[in-house]
Amino acid sequence: MSKPESRLWAQLREGTKEMDVLWTRLESWSSPGVPDLHGIKDGCAFWVELKVHRLKTLKNIQLRPHQISWQIRYSGHSGNVWNLVGHPSDHTVNIFWGGRSLELAGQTENQGPLTPDWSSGTPYDWKGAIDFILAHSSSSTRPMAQDSPSLFNGE
16 A cells, blocks of 8 residues: 555544444455455445545546456445545545446546545545445445446446
8 A cells, every 4th residue: 555545544544443443454465456445344344445646636546457357346246345535635535436446447438527426525524434335335225337337247
């Protein structure tokens, strides 16, 4: 994990300390594509990829091919995976569902700025972030992949 992502991780860990989330941080070399964090709260398990976006607009997010593949495959099996993106230039943290990873990486027809599934300005609402993830933990309540209708049929 790069230094800016390590800072984002420290903020998330500190901000959720009182929420009884059990976090496990994984090293990227251990298995290519697997997200940085595994969390569980109240019996709901989820994965989180940490990213920090340095440009002024959120037009795409730097996901590596292994990360895109893992997130699409995992989401396609009703897995709970999210991208937590710090955006220092506009002082926000944003959450994007992993099933949107092709769109996030700029590999779809979407030409405009990305619309987060959830967002918070400073001070960051970490409780709101975890509540959002938990509320959208079943496949019936998750956002839909906007430009990739075939993500879930194994293609």
